[in-house]
Amino acid sequence: MTIGTAPPPDVTVPVAAPPEPRRRPAVPPPGLVLSWLLVLLVVAWAVFPGLFTAHGPYAGDPALSFAPPSWEHPFGADQLGRDLFSRAVHGAGTTLTATLVAVLVAFGAGTVIGLAAGYAGGALDTTVMRVVDVLLSIPSLLLAMVIVSVLGYSTYNVALAVGIASIASFARVMRAETIRVTHTDYVEAAHGLGVSRWGVVAGHVLPNALGPVLALAALEFGTAVIAVASLGFLGYGAPPPEPEWGLLVAEGRDFVALYPWISLLPGTVLALVVIATHRISTSLRPNR
Amino acid sequence: MSTPAAAPLLRVDGLTVTYTTGRHRTATAVQEAGVTVEAGEFVTVVGESGSGKTTLIHGALGLLPANARITAGTIAFSGVDVTRWSEKRLAGVRGNYVGYVPQDPGTSLNPVKRVGVQVFEAVQLNTPPSARLSRTEQAGRARESLRRAGLTDVDRVYDQYPHELSGGMKQRVLIAIALAGEPKLLVADEPTSALDVTVQKVILDHLAGLRRELGLGILLVTHDLGIAVDRSDRVVVMEQGRVAEQGPVERIVRRPRSAYTARLLAAAPARHVGRLLPADVGANPGAVPEVPDGTAVEVRGVTKTYRVGHGERRAELRALDGVDLTVRRGRTHAIVGESGAGKSTLARILVGTVRPDGGEVRLHGRDLLALSAKQWRELRRDLQFVYQNPYSSLDPRFTVRRLVGEPLRAFGAGRRERADRVGEILARVGLGREFLDRTPARLSGGQRQRVAIARALALEPEVLVLDEAVSALDVSVQAQILQLLVDLQARLGLTYVFITHDLGVVRLVADDVTVMRAGAVVESGPVQRVFAEPAHDYTRRLLAAVPGERIGQEVA
Numbered sequence: 001m002t003i004g005t006a007p008p009p010d011v012t013v014p015v016a017a018p019p020e021p022r023r024r025p026a027v028p029p030p031g032l033v034l035s036w037l038l039v040l041l042v043v044a045w046a047v048f049p050g051l052f053t054a055h056g057p058y059a060g061d062p063a064l065s066f067a068p069p070s071w072e073h074p075f076g077a078d079q080l081g082r083d084l085f086s087r088a089v090h091g092a093g094t095t096l097t098a099t100l101v102a103v104l105v106a107f108g109a110g111t112v113i114g115l116a117a118g119y120a121g122g123a124l125d126t127t128v129m130r131v132v133d134v135l136l137s138i139p140s141l142l143l144a145m146v147i148v149s150v151l152g153y154s155t156y157n158v159a160l161a162v163g164i165a166s167i168a169s170f171a172r173v174m175r176a177e178t179i180r181v182t183h184t185d186y187v188e189a190a191h192g193l194g195v196s197r198w199g200v201v202a203g204h205v206l207p208n209a210l211g212p213v214l215a216l217a218a219l220e221f222g223t224a225v226i227a228v229a230s231l232g233f234l235g236y237g238a239p240p241p242e243p244e245w246g247l248l249v250a251e252g253r254d255f256v257a258l259y260p261w262i263s264l265l266p267g268t269v270l271a272l273v274v275i276a277t278h279r280i281s282t283s284l285r286p287n288r
Numbered sequence: 289m290s291t292p293a294a295a296p297l298l299r300v301d302g303l304t305v306t307y308t309t310g311r312h313r314t315a316t317a318v319q320e321a322g323v324t325v326e327a328g329e330f331v332t333v334v335g336e337s338g339s340g341k342t343t344l345i346h347g348a349l350g351l352l353p354a355n356a357r358i359t360a361g362t363i364a365f366s367g368v369d370v371t372r373w374s375e376k377r378l379a380g381v382r383g384n385y386v387g388y389v390p391q392d393p394g395t396s397l398n399p400v401k402r403v404g405v406q407v408f409e410a411v412q413l414n415t416p417p418s419a420r421l422s423r424t425e426q427a428g429r430a431r432e433s434l435r436r437a438g439l440t441d442v443d444r445v446y447d448q449y450p451h452e453l454s455g456g457m458k459q460r461v462l463i464a465i466a467l468a469g470e471p472k473l474l475v476a477d478e479p480t481s482a483l484d485v486t487v488q489k490v491i492l493d494h495l496a497g498l499r500r501e502l503g504l505g506i507l508l509v510t511h512d513l514g515i516a517v518d519r520s521d522r523v524v525v526m527e528q529g530r531v532a533e534q535g536p537v538e539r540i541v542r543r544p545r546s547a548y549t550a551r552l553l554a555a556a557p558a559r560h561v562g563r564l565l566p567a568d569v570g571a572n573p574g575a576v577p578e579v580p581d582g583t584a585v586e587v588r589g590v591t592k593t594y595r596v597g598h599g600e601r602r603a604e605l606r607a608l609d610g611v612d613l614t615v616r617r618g619r620t621h622a623i624v625g626e627s628g629a630g631k632s633t634l635a636r637i638l639v640g641t642v643r644p645d646g647g648e649v650r651l652h653g654r655d656l657l658a659l660s661a662k663q664w665r666e667l668r669r670d671l672q673f674v675y676q677n678p679y680s681s682l683d684p685r686f687t688v689r690r691l692v693g694e695p696l697r698a699f700g701a702g703r704r705e706r707a708d709r710v711g712e713i714l715a716r717v718g719l720g721r722e723f724l725d726r727t728p729a730r731l732s733g734g735q736r737q738r739v740a741i742a743r744a745l746a747l748e749p750e751v752l753v754l755d756e757a758v759s760a761l762d763v764s765v766q767a768q769i770l771q772l773l774v775d776l777q778a779r780l781g782l783t784y785v786f787i788t789h790d791l792g793v794v795r796l797v798a799d800d801v802t803v804m805r806a807g808a809v810v811e812s813g814p815v816q817r818v819f820a821e822p823a824h825d826y827t828r829r830l831l832a833a834v835p836g837e838r839i840g841q842e843v844a
Contacts, residue, residue, distance in 0.1 A: 185681040192639055193695040193743065194668030203694075204683050 035276035105163025110170020118178025177209035218281035295367030303361035335526035387466030393458035404446030414469030437464035456487035484626035514836025555767035557792030558836030566778035590647030622798035676756035678736035734765035
């Protein structure tokens with residue numbers, strides 16, 4: 001039977017008022033504002049590290065060895081007396097560039113693969129998507145480690161590896177969207193109007209399928225930061241004197257009990273950046 | 289409930305319903321509207337989309353969604369004011385005082401429960417515990433209710449799932465559920481809009497029968513003025529949330545008091561006896577445009593079979609079975625039939641989106657099935673297609689300028705040439721330059737269909753295949769688009785293949801008609817001959833089912 005959910009017709013009726021419909025606030029939530037500020041700050045670190053710290057990332061001062069956090073050295077210093085804040089600031093460039101490259105590789109390749117598979121269908125679709133399924137079944141960090149081992153240890157190979165390891169999820173989403181859009185009337189109409197196959201794909205299918213994939217890219221950014229830093233921590237990335245975030249955490253791990261800030265403060269920056277990008281990506285996701 | 293003798297079953301007065309659409313934003317869907325249903329009376333609320341007819345009914349039955357609010361007015365059942373009743377109390381009245389038949393039989397039944405169980409639940413909900421009916425007795429009542437809803441093979445239907453039933457049978461099950469509580473008033477919201485005409489006729493006949501036998505009051509909501517006039521004692525015409533006018537059918541049809549009702553009546557296909565004339569000819573009869581002779585499209589023995597299901601359940605579905613069709617040049621050839629007749633498959637074969645299994649398709653003598661992909665693309669200049677739903681056939685990201693310019697660009701027109709042509713073509717379909725930079729989201733349904741037609745005309749084709757091109761539109765908009773098509777045909781010498789399920793529309797625009805049923809051609813010939821002396825029994829039944837008979841009669 002049909003059971004309605006009518007509101008009381010009049011406010012005088014002693015019945016609980018219906019729940020207010022959810023409203024979209026005019027002012028963005030403070031968490032989102034903070035997230036954007038943090039991400040912008042870290043990007044600024046990456047672009048102009050000199051503006052944020054007077055100390056060099058490599059210059060060690062034996063007198064400062066294991067110095068605790070202070071106004072002069074907000075993150076303290078490591079065993080060689082290097083200023084950790086400066087190293088974190090200079091490390092932003094390495095880590096963020098690697099992350100960006102990783103996401104671009106995954107997004108670019110995943111979109112092309114998903115588009116081709118979804119639009120062409122048939123044997124190509126079946127073959128490609130089975131490979132994608134296999135890739136999805138392997139933990140992506142493990143896969144990235146295997147790829148770096150093959151390519152050789154360096155920050156860019158780490159970026160490439162993390163990117164390749166997440167192609168599969170992009171390809172899956174893009175394929176699903178492509179199939180949805182390909183079956184719409186307007187795509188069929190475009191074919192009927194005499195628009196070339198390539199014109200239909202570039203003009204109708206791609207722009208209409210891209211939305212959810214872009215949202216995934218934003219989400220993937222946070223995941224990629226962790227993946228890049230993890231590989232750096234394990235020693236697959238930049239070689240030691242380089243100030244890479246994962247490496248910074250790794251360098252402090254022998255002293256965690258006595259001098260916790262060496263690992264903890266760069267690790268906190270890393271964690272905050274990941275949380276902030278996740279928060280931003282959820283706000284970008286289309287409301288469906 | 290005490291029932292004063294003279295009080296009507298349902299009386300709604302000055303009802304105003306507002307929706308909360310955003311923060312501090314409200315929209316009034318119904319404003320000071322009223323409707324009354326006496327015992328044994330058949331009342332119809334008629335209006336176009338957005339007129340608030342469904343909201344009015346939902347408001348009267350307490351079925352409004354959570355973001356809607358009744359801000360003024362009274363609702364009385366048999367003289368008892370229920371306006372301020374709580375949701376729970378109203379629910380107690382729905383079912384055994386007023387039965388509600390929802391709009392879409394396809395989605396209103398629970399797909400995982402047997403049909404009988406769903407009717408049984410309705411019986412259970414509506415028998416008071418004091419009646420002490422056993423389960424068997426309740427099941428008996430459920431069967432009785434199904435029988436009363438007009439289902440013949442009740443014992444079989446009782447144990448079936450909704451997907452095993454046809455649309456018409458599902459609608460009957462919904463009626464059975466509404467009847468389960470033995471209500472005095474039956475409210476039906478567009479109960480037949482999703483059904484074929486012949487099924488629609490049977491369902492409406494049955495509703496009328498229920499009124500006669502059980503003395504039910506019936507309140508019907510529909511967008512089809514023809515149904516309203518044919519079936520009811522009184523009609524309430526709604527326009528933009530207000531009651532434009534109400535009164536007995538005869539009076540409304542003969543002397544409509546509101547201009548809106550007069551416009552609706554004028555737009556009803558049944559009002560027109562012959563074919564629509566082009567606007568510039570209508571003013572100057574006798575100057576009928578010359579039509580070139582010859583055959584535009586010829587179809588011989590076309591067959592198409594779809595394979596459905598997998599493995600054990602694999603079956604073949606014969607969509608088209610040896611279909612012949614001859615479309616004269618410069619004329620409109622209508623293809624009519626109910627759902628599953630294969631008319632859309634035929635249309636798609638004509639424009640090359642579906643390949644037939646066998647047969648022959650010729651356009652101006654050229655064999656279309658022998659064409660390469662490249663030749664097909666070239667052929668687009670001669671043959672274009674207009675879709676049923678202008679809401680899905682236009683890319684939502686494109687502006688009107690890009691939409692109409694797209695085929696021109698595909699065939700190599702430069703930027704300046706495109707700009708000139710797009711403006712010209714839009715003017716031809718009655719749209720000004722101010723529409724150039726709008727996206728489909730900012731157009732009304734009629735404007736969208738105009739854009740779709742403009743796009744199809746951009747390459748100056750000779751043949752236009754229109755697949756239910758006016759079915760998704762309101763009557764008054766439909767009338768405008770039909771007039772536009774007739775005008776364009778006169779001016780450009782176009783040939784139309786006009787696919788539709790609506791025989792009323794056929795009479796308005798078509799010269800020839802082909803009636804299809806279950807993938808085969810039943811009958812074909814000039815519209816006047818087929819409509820006046822149908823040779824086939826099925827054609828006769830189709831014609832008899834078209835609503836709006838009384839609208840036509842009152843004029844003649």
